[in-house]
Amino acid sequence: MGGYFFDFGFIYRNLPIFWSGLGVTLEVSVLAMAGAVVGGLVIAFGRMSRRVWLFAPATAYVEFLRNTPVLIQMFGLYFGLAVLGFRLSPITAGVLALAGQNAAYLAEIYRAGIESVGRRQLEAALALGMRRWRAMRLVVVPIAVTRLVAPIGNQLVVIIKDTSLVSSISVYELTMEGKRLAERSAATYEVFATIAVFYLVLTSAVSLALRFYERRVQLIF
Amino acid sequence: MIRVRGLVKRFGQHTVLHGIDLDVARGQVVVVIGPSGSGKTTLLRCLNFLEEYDDGEVVVDGALLGYRRGADGRLGRRSEEEIAKSRSEIGMVFQSFNLFPHKSVLDNITLAPIYIKGVRRDVAKQVATELLTKVGLAHKADAYPGTLSSGQQQRVAIARALAMQPKVMLFDEVTSALDPELVGEVLTVMRGLAEDGMTMVIVSHEMQFAREVAHRVVFLDGGRILEEGPPKTLFREPSSERLHAFLRRFTEGYKLSV
Ligand SMILES: Nc1ncnc2c1ncn2[C@@H]1O[C@H](COP(=O)(O)OP(=O)(O)OP(=O)(O)O)[C@@H](O)[C@H]1O
Numbered sequence: 011m012g013g014y015f016f017d018f019g020f021i022y023r024n025l026p027i028f029w030s031g032l033g034v035t036l037e038v039s040v041l042a043m044a045g046a047v048v049g050g051l052v053i054a055f056g057r058m059s060r061r062v063w064l065f066a067p068a069t070a071y072v073e074f075l076r077n078t079p080v081l082i083q084m085f086g087l088y089f090g091l092a093v094l095g096f097r098l099s100p101i102t103a104g105v106l107a108l109a110g111q112n113a114a115y116l117a118e119i120y121r122a123g124i125e126s127v128g129r130r131q132l133e134a135a136l137a138l139g140m141r142r143w144r145a146m147r148l149v150v151v152p153i154a155v156t157r158l159v160a161p162i163g164n165q166l167v168v169i170i171k172d173t174s175l176v177s178s179i180s181v182y183e184l185t186m187e188g189k190r191l192a193e194r195s196a197a198t199y200e201v202f203a204t205i206a207v208f209y210l211v212l213t214s215a216v217s218l219a220l221r222f223y224e225r226r227v228q229l230i231f
Numbered sequence: 232m233i234r235v236r237g238l239v240k241r242f243g244q245h246t247v248l249h250g251i252d253l254d255v256a257r258g259q260v261v262v263v264i265g266p267s268g269s270g271k272t273t274l275l276r277c278l279n280f281l282e283e284y285d286d287g288e289v290v291v292d293g294a295l296l297g298y299r300r301g302a303d304g305r306l307g308r309r310s311e312e313e314i315a316k317s318r319s320e321i322g323m324v325f326q327s328f329n330l331f332p333h334k335s336v337l338d339n340i341t342l343a344p345i346y347i348k349g350v351r352r353d354v355a356k357q358v359a360t361e362l363l364t365k366v367g368l369a370h371k372a373d374a375y376p377g378t379l380s381s382g383q384q385q386r387v388a389i390a391r392a393l394a395m396q397p398k399v400m401l402f403d404e405v406t407s408a409l410d411p412e413l414v415g416e417v418l419t420v421m422r423g424l425a426e427d428g429m430t431m432v433i434v435s436h437e438m439q440f441a442r443e444v445a446h447r448v449v450f451l452d453g454g455r456i457l458e459e460g461p462p463k464t465l466f467r468e469p470s471s472e473r474l475h476a477f478l479r480r481f482t483e484g485y486k487l488s489v
């Protein structure tokens with residue numbers, strides 16, 4: 011009876027397929043997260059610059075990438091560039107698209123954090139006689155980073171979930187493998203429930219790790 | 232120690248300071264009073280160049296603040312390094328404390344001496360401990376600012392500014408954000424500084440404190456100094472109607488005994 015509702019045996023027999031999909035999902039997630047975290051920082055400094063030639067492109071980047079669907083950006087990188095003769099591998103295109111859009115989101119998170127959180131402390135540091143870059147390094151950035159743990163964590167979770175979109179440019183990650191498995195069997199329900207659990211475990215791991223870090227950090231606030 | 236001449240500050244089209252003249256001698260305590268929006272904060276921020284001024288001059292200990300006169304006689308902005316150096320000699324305490332939340336009380340105080348003046352860590356620590364004793368917070372050296380009361384935080388902020396051994400201290404309504412029962416402990420520290428001969432410019436609404444501590448009170452209104460003089464004279468016989476009205480608002484609230 012239990013087997014009728016949820017065929018554990020089927021899932022168990024096909025675990026290697028899930029592992030392989032999970033491996034690709036992890037790879038795409040980690041690369042996209044790293045790209046977004048670092049790229050976002052670069053763009054955030056552009057957004058905060060007083061130099062127009064840094065500010066303007068950074069702003070255009072953020073506005074364009076935040077206001078178009080990431081799936082379309084992915085198609086653009088994969089199919090669009092191929093038409094122009096630049097053939098990216100599906101994984102590269104997928105990682106670039108996810109990192110690219112999330113860098114735009116993270117840049118805004120960083121900027122808001124740095125500008126609002128550090129304003130007063132920055133002035134205090136300047137009033138003590140620190141030069142700007144030193145005040146940023148010793149005071150503003152450390153404060154901003156610790157206060158931004160939660161919103162950054164949320165964005166990383168979004169990245170993990172959005173990796174499922176790269177299945178649409180035929181990357182064989184978790185969602186894609188699951189879809190293929192479901193199509194050639196009758197265990198649709200089992201397959202997608204299992205996939206959901208995998209994603210849940212991944213996102214929870216990131217959330218928990220960050221919450222743990224935040225707790226430690228908050229002890230000093 | 233401070234000489235201000237014809238100081239003008241604009242924010243866009245809006246002129247906030249209309250030619251301020253002010254002298255503060257070494258060891259003098261000047262209290263600036265005035266209604267909200269009269270430019271008190273802006274004036275104070277011009278005195279350490281957190282705000283760039285548009286005209287006139289601010290001379291601190293003989294040197295023009297923020298600008299330098301070139302060979303052609305024209306003014307140019309000083310380098311960031313020079314401006315930082317000037318600021319390190321002028322202590323500032325803010326209404327909202329602005330302590331560094333990620334540093335312990337002791338590290339808040341030693342950060343600037345160590346990184347800006349290159350003071351050795353153990354020396355900086357010792358000085359900081361002495362300053363904390365002076366403001367009555369030696370037992371809080373290892374605490375983080377977030378765990379302190381507002382009055383304690385403000386006293387740490389004062390100690391932090393003093394650690395740079397400034398020639399002048401600027402205070403911008405440093406008791407306005409405190410719970411009423413904590414105002415006294417901060418004023419006591421400031422009174423002590425005045426007795427030690429520290430040169431101070433204090434923006435404050437504490438009239439009783441001004442009366443006791445100030446050598447001179449300056450009344451700012453609409454970006455101009457309308458009146459100035461010793462507190463006794465100024466509070467007892469305000470010559471302008473504006474100051475009269477301003478003081479009346481306070482005496483009604485606080486029962487000022489002059
Ligand atoms: N950064 C700024 N940009 C534009 N206008 C400003 C800025 N800072 C102050 N002002 C304006 O300058 C005027 C004087 O402000 P200031 O803060 O110096 O007044 P204040 O006397 O300190 O008032 P309060 O008692 O409320 O602290 C106000 O009209 C204010 O709106």
Ligand SMILES: [Mg+2]
Pocket residue numbers: 271272273404
């Ligand atoms: Mg003010």
